[in-house]
Amino acid sequence: MEDKKIVELFFERSETAIAETAKKYGKYLRHIAFRILENEQDSEEIENDTYLRAWNSIPPKKPETLRIFLAALCRNLALNRYDEKKAQKRSATTLALEELSECLPDGSGDGELGESLALRMALDSFLGMLESRQRIIFMQRYFYLCRIGEIARRHGMKESAVTMLLFRTRKMLKEHLHKEGIDL
């Protein structure tokens, strides 16, 4: 079923909206959750939580790309669960967090809402500056939490090349955040 029709079901408050969403994106959402949590049971719970969050969001929200809307919801829920569990294994999320810590002088302190908005805007402008492949690899690593090896295979690159690219990109992000005055 097309995304447009599924969204219409949400607007009609039809319960088949969830069924159709699960049928089309269930596997995809479980995959996103599993990348962060690395636990099937937790991933299934996050999947179900994503459907609930979508039911509560649509309407009023009317996402143009349902897939991305759901991915973002699922990702955030998974990250929240991750925080709750405070997993100590070197999961993809842990690794990603460690890498991103380079972009900041220190990792301490809680962010305020204003800082969140500023960070979001800074990230948007930063991503807009990047060359396409560089941006895609950056987002696959830090949004989709793909492993280095997986990214390397997807792009026909060596892992070392992907690592180097991500290193340079983080360095650029650090400089950009500094210019934007983000918590330096």
Next chain:
Amino acid sequence: MKNKDILRELGNVDEKYIKEADPAAPGTGRGSHFTKKLALIAACALLVTTFACLWLFLPYDRADEDLSALNENNLPSELESHADSEYLDLMLAFYKFDKSQQNVNRPNNNFENYIEGILDSFFDVFANKGGSGAVFDNAVMAPGASSPSDGDYYYGADMEEGSYVETTDNQVAGVIEADLFKRTKTHIFYLNRMSMNLLVYSIEGENSRLVSEYKIDHGYENMFSELYSAQIFLSEDGKTLTVLGSGIGYTENESGKAKLSVAMLLSLDVSDPENITKKAHFAITGDYLSARLVDDKILLMSKYYVGKIDYDNEASFLPQIDTGNGFEVMAAEDIIFPDKLTSKYYTVVTQVDMETLALDGAAGCLCYSENVYVSENKIFLTRDYTDYFEGEDDGVKYVENKNVTEIFALGYGEGGFAKLGCVTVDGRVKDQYSLDEYKGVLRVVTTTSGTKYIGGDITVNAKDGVIEYDGDAIATNIASNAALYCIDLSTWQIVGEVRDFAPDGETVESVRFDGTNAYVCTAVVITFTDPVYFFDLSDMSNITYTDTGVIEGYSSSLVNFGDGFLLGIGYGANRNTLKIEVYVENGDKVESIASYEREYLSFSEDYKSYFIDRERGLVGLMIEDYSNVQAGNRYILLTFDGYKLVEVLDESFGGLYLGASAARAALADDYFYIMFFDEFKAVKIYN
């Protein structure tokens, strides 16, 4: 600010960046990179394949040179430097012919040009190169007789001691044909083509002997090396003998000596048979076809093929004649050719004095074949080709591609040759005996055939006559049949004809004309059956005919046997059975009244090798007998007593199987003389 804030806020960035990086979507990574690579390879492969197909199958530009627009005022570049040449018209005709052949035979695209050639070589398929090459030995030794000619013909009134006695059953009285064997009242002259020796025997019954053996040699290397082409003439007074045949000659040019094939004449003084000497020689480039002797003038027919032409070298497209001072090209006014050439073969006719071999006229007839018929004052040459005819059957268009023959006549006599006229008839003639001139009318018998295309979309390329048709058109063979035409030689118009008189699928095998009568044997050679037709040509506007019906075997030679009898020599039930039959016209049919058959043998279809004596009702020929291990060559002689054919002689010539066509025989007084290579026998057959 914690690093996890960056991680979380990445989830809130512009959706387009998230969508762009989605690993599951195409074009975002492995799927993307690999797909791009694959797409690039596929694109390259498609491009290469496309270019390869275009190069292989794109048709060549067939916007051919407009040959019809070429003339003396609009010459192709190759001929511009020859604008003042007396041979310009001929050169232009050759140029157009060569170009049209290139267009017909060339491939339509690179696939046909390169790949098919490789495949053809691999599968050992040989394309037909066309051309009707001269098989002059068979053309010379043509069977059948077309008009009465006595076995003993004296073309001189004085029968002096040693004077000529005719031995050849000539097609036309007074037009002597060359042969292996000639004689006088006292001597036999026989040419052994195997050893190229002229053998002279005395005619003295049981005391006959070899008088002399003269090696034919003119000083040219390997002269008369062709085994079956040499023949002889003997003058009326029996003193001059002319040898004719094919050999190798030499010509001098700036590049030095060049070897070439020639038709040669060698004149010998045989007034003293024991001391034969050379008198003169004559040569023309090409191959010997045949010759006639008329009133001490020799008409020599030779064949000359033009290969690759160099327009700067006239010898590359013109026959050359050597009268003793080296080879010279023929003059332009002596070359005869049609508006549109159909081949690059010349039939060259030259007239020379028998005594001196001095040239007295020449005509190079381009595109004409080796079937030459010579009447009392005309030479008839034939040119066969295919032509197309368009029509409609009940509104449905058809095109017929048929074999046709153009018959062209030259007058001969004092002062050389003169063009007389031409006519085109359907079908192809078998040999010289298919034509006959009688009281100003030319009679011709042909085998007709062709292909018919009907329906669909049929177009004919006017430039080269190639017929193109689509899948809806039906192409069928027009079954072979026979036709007889009568042409008024004063107007060159057909004044009488009979078409399709034979069963479909039959071909003309032998013809004989006898005054107002014509005898035609048609046959389906594969099944060895034939009818013999008798035509009454006395009223050409109402030609009638009868036939024998289908009978076993077929006659390769038909002979007027005198007293209203027709003799057929040919095959019985198969190719190893000799069948000699006597026919007579009986009311509304032709019937066989006597027959002789003999099996397990082979014999020659060379009519000149048969002995025919109408006065005594004798017929003889050499056979190769396979009936038992001790058999070999044998000469059989039959007599027809009015009721049946009876064997009177069955003479062995040893255990070797040699070509039966070389045998010749003569009857003098009570003795029958047989010559076969270097063997000679005199057998008394009358007491």
